[in-house]
Amino acid sequence: MDQRKIEFRMAKDRGFEAMVIIFSFLSMIPLFLILFYILRNGLSSLSWEFLIELPKPVGEVGGGIANAIVGSVLLIIIASLPAIPMGVMAGIYLSEHKRGRVSYLLRLAAEVLQGTPSIVIGIIAYLWVVISMGGFSALSGGIALGIMMLPVIVRATEETLKLIPDSLKEASLALGIPYYKTILKVILPAGLSGITTGILISVARIAGETAPLLFTAFGNPFMNWNIIKPVNALPLLIYNYATSPYPEWHSIAWGASCVLVSIVLVLNLVARIIAKRWKVQF
Amino acid sequence: MGARSSSNSSAARPRVPGLRAESAFQKALFVCAVAIVVLLTAIFLSLLLHSFPSLRSFGLSFFLGTAWDPVSRQFGALPFLVGTLLTSFLSLLICLPFSLSISIFLGEYFTEGALSSFLKNVTELLAGIPSVIYGFWGLFALVPVVRKIEMNLGIPPYGVGIFTASLILSVMIIPYAASIGREVITLVPSDIKEAGYSLGATRQEVITKIILPYARSGIMAGILLALGRALGETMAVTMVIGNSNILPHSIFSPGNTMASVIANEFTEATGRLYLSSLIEIGLLLFLVTLVINITGRYIIKKIGIEA
Numbered sequence: 001m002d003q004r005k006i007e008f009r010m011a012k013d014r015g016f017e018a019m020v021i022i023f024s025f026l027s028m029i030p031l032f033l034i035l036f037y038i039l040r041n042g043l044s045s046l047s048w049e050f051l052i053e054l055p056k057p058v059g060e061v062g063g064g065i066a067n068a069i070v071g072s073v074l075l076i077i078i079a080s081l082p083a084i085p086m087g088v089m090a091g092i093y094l095s096e097h098k099r100g101r102v103s104y105l106l107r108l109a110a111e112v113l114q115g116t117p118s119i120v121i122g123i124i125a126y127l128w129v130v131i132s133m134g135g136f137s138a139l140s141g142g143i144a145l146g147i148m149m150l151p152v153i154v155r156a157t158e159e160t161l162k163l164i165p166d167s168l169k170e171a172s173l174a175l176g177i178p179y180y181k182t183i184l185k186v187i188l189p190a191g192l193s194g195i196t197t198g199i200l201i202s203v204a205r206i207a208g209e210t211a212p213l214l215f216t217a218f219g220n221p222f223m224n225w226n227i228i229k230p231v232n233a234l235p236l237l238i239y240n241y242a243t244s245p246y247p248e249w250h251s252i253a254w255g256a257s258c259v260l261v262s263i264v265l266v267l268n269l270v271a272r273i274i275a276k277r278w279k280v281q282f
Numbered sequence: 283m284g285a286r287s288s289s290n291s292s293a294a295r296p297r298v299p300g301l302r303a304e305s306a307f308q309k310a311l312f313v314c315a316v317a318i319v320v321l322l323t324a325i326f327l328s329l330l331l332h333s334f335p336s337l338r339s340f341g342l343s344f345f346l347g348t349a350w351d352p353v354s355r356q357f358g359a360l361p362f363l364v365g366t367l368l369t370s371f372l373s374l375l376i377c378l379p380f381s382l383s384i385s386i387f388l389g390e391y392f393t394e395g396a397l398s399s400f401l402k403n404v405t406e407l408l409a410g411i412p413s414v415i416y417g418f419w420g421l422f423a424l425v426p427v428v429r430k431i432e433m434n435l436g437i438p439p440y441g442v443g444i445f446t447a448s449l450i451l452s453v454m455i456i457p458y459a460a461s462i463g464r465e466v467i468t469l470v471p472s473d474i475k476e477a478g479y480s481l482g483a484t485r486q487e488v489i490t491k492i493i494l495p496y497a498r499s500g501i502m503a504g505i506l507l508a509l510g511r512a513l514g515e516t517m518a519v520t521m522v523i524g525n526s527n528i529l530p531h532s533i534f535s536p537g538n539t540m541a542s543v544i545a546n547e548f549t550e551a552t553g554r555l556y557l558s559s560l561i562e563i564g565l566l567l568f569l570v571t572l573v574i575n576i577t578g579r580y581i582i583k584k585i586g587i588e589a
Contacts, residue, residue, distance in 0.1 A: 009484050016486035020391060023383030027460075028404045030453045034411060034419045089314035096311065106315045108576070109322040115507075115575030116325070116568060117514025119541045123548070123564045124325050127332055150318060180307035208412025211516035211541070215549045235414045235517075242418040243521060250422075257415050268410050 035261070042258030045251045051259070055221055055237075058246050065256050067223045071138065071231035072207060075217060078142025078227060079206055083149040084199055090150075091157020091195075092183060106154070114151035121147050122212035130216060138224070138231040141217030145206040152205060156198020160191040163280050193278035197271045204267035208260060210235035234260045326568065333562035335554050344562060350527040350543075352551075357559035359566075361529045365537035368444050369519060370512040372533060373451035374505060380452075381459035381508070385501070388460075389467025390489060409457035417521030420450040425522060432534055442524035443536045450518045455508040462507065466500025466585065467493055500585050506578035510571045516541040540567050 053064030090106060097103045125144035130136055164187055172182040188195070210233075213219075218230040219240055234256055241253035336344060340357060347358015384405060392398040421442075428449070429441035470493050478488040494501070524536020525546050538546070540563045551557040 009487070013484035013486040016489070017391065020383045020386050023380050024387040024401060027380040027384060027408075027453075027456050028401065031404055031408045031411070033423065034415065037419055037423055038415070086314045086317065089311050090318050093311040093315040102312070102315050102319070105319045109319045111579050112572050112575060113318070113322055115510050115514075115571050117516065117541055117571055119514065119516040119544050120325075120329070120564045120568045123544065123561060124328060126548070127328050127561075147321065150321075154318065178301075178304050180304050183307070204410060208414065210412070210414040211545060214545055218549075235412055238418055239414050239517060239521070242414075242421060253418060257418060260412060261415060264410055264412060265407065268407070 038254060038257045038261055041251065041254035042256075045255035046258055050252075050255055054223060055252065058248065061248070063252065065234070065237060065252065065259065067220065068232040068234045068237040068256065069259070070223060070225070071217065071220070071236075072233045074138050074225070074227065074231055075142045075145055075213070075233055076203055076207060078139060079145035079149055080199075080203065081146075082143075083146035083202075084153060087150045087153025087202075088157050088188075088195060091154045092161065092188075094154065094158040095161035096183075110151040110154045113147070114155070117211075118148060118209055119211040119214075122215055125212060125216045133228065135228075136216060136218035136230040138217055138227040138229065141213045141231070141233070142227070144212035144216050145209060148206050148209060148212065149202040152202035153195075153198050156201070157191070157195050160194025160198070160280055161187060163194070164190050191280050193274050194280045197275040200267050200271035200274070204264045204271070207267065208235055208264050210239050214239075234263075329561060329565040329568055333558055333565045335558040336562045337558075339555060340559075344559070345566075348529050352547075352553070352556050355553070355555055357555065359540070359559070359563055361527055362538050362540045362543050362563060365444060365523070365530055366513060366539040366541070368530065368533060368537070369447045369451055369523070369539055370509055372444070372448035373455060373512050374509060376448060376452035377456050377459060377508065378505070381456045381463060381504070382501070384456070384460040385463030385467050385504075386489060386493075389464040390493060393468065405457040405460055408453070413454065413515060413517040414521075416450055416454055417518035420446060420518060420522040424449060428534075435534075437532070437534055440524055440534070440536050442522050443534050444523065444530055445533045447519045447523040447537075447539070448533070450522055451512050451515055454515060454518060455512050458511055459501075459504045459508040462504030462582065463497070463501045466497040466504075469500075469585075470496045499581050503578045503581035503585075506574055506581070510574040510578065513574070514541055514567060514571050516545050520545045540564075 049062065050064040051069065052066050053062065054067055055065065056063030090110075094103055094106060121144050124147070125140045129140035129143055133140065168190060169182055169187060172186045173179065177186070213233055213236050217233055217236065219236045220230045220232045224231050238253045238256050238260065241249040241256070244250070336357065340347065344357065344359055345363060346360055347356065348360045349356045349358050350361060351357075384401065388398050388402060392401075424446055425441040428443070428446045429439045432439040432441070474492055474496065475488055478492045483491070519539055520542040523538060523542055525538055525542065526536040527538055527543070528535075530537040544560050544564055544567075548557075548560055551560055
């Protein structure tokens, strides 16, 4: 074969490999840029006071994000309380009834729910909770976030329990242990790490959600522990302050971004460590 | 199903302790499962119900009207449909070479090792960053750059607009398209790759002529799921798109997407028709993402990978 043609093909091969590598690494740049921006602008405003003080009016120096941190925690608790048991139970149902019409519909519903834009979930929480309660509230925001957690937990539970061999269940049942105790005391503990991972990932996902909170939790410049009143949340505060015209507020927003990104990254990290350390395997 | 079988056994053995707990447990599982299905149905029905005023007033012209004027109660959603389509497809276009490269990098060139696990972790982190932070970063880092580009091009230097939103979106959807692409590329059977090599093909030829065609449908599914995400993404887009309700005439003009107009105007929507129009946009968004996601998942299930 023509020597030149072979050389051309080999050059093309090397060029292609170089391009793949370059494009792959180019797509990492945004992550580092984002982390760099957050650290450069946010670290300076981070301090103990920043975490425990309330925001101050425009023009005054200082002020913190305590209300947003409390609000975020409150929202996550409200979301988790119904979503975790319900999601885990539905996941158990799926792993116990692999076929059947309800399982099919449930899988479909979980998939659709997972893909539903968060802003639509916000509309739903507004229609269902805000309108019937007559005002914005932490409760409505928590419910919106809870709906977003559900599909993640259902899937994680089902995927984990799939890995647990039937022999384990059969051994327990053969000892005369009732079915519900077998599930709760044998199967669930065996898959605990996988389910915990799923829960942590779902919490990380909702901790950064803003869109469903815009017209449910709404935001609140004051400290609030009352779940039927509006609360602030970290992502809401970042959104409101970032789009404001005041440089002082921008620096608070950068600081809050620092806090939020750390929380989300730590949750993801812990989830990954748990998944690796206590791997569900038989 | 479960509830029935346990009630049968309770008739046969009435005095076994814990039988009530048994059937209660089965029922609870069933109720939770059904509740999620009901929840999704209720979401759809609520959206539909609350869209009725707008559906009745405007009918199909809602999707063709270009005027969005709350004062004169005229609501046409075409600018938002165009804005959504433009940002989504533009971002897919930008994302494609990058996500495809990552898929090939992780699926073929470097399937294991420090470099590949580094890249994998970075893309996973990229997927985990909250969208409001993407928007914040875009507003302060990307908008000035785009403004400079626009000044050099001699067009009005808004900085914000469809193009900026697409850039941010493309970064956000890269991980989604890339992870499924990687899975399908690793699934390509090695015998057909080896057949290619034994015919004297270079690695590049094996990738472009054997691997990519073989993995085509999976890559498509990844792109579809990324598209679903791009369509519904709200915060990052809202912060950098410029929030203008006029039909965009170029990719640099400010605009609005379906999600961003809801985020912007929902709390200030006074009047039943205004609110109902926004909810109708939400309904449309729900249905479009539903179809896209189901199609994507269907393809994934058909080729048999875990996504």
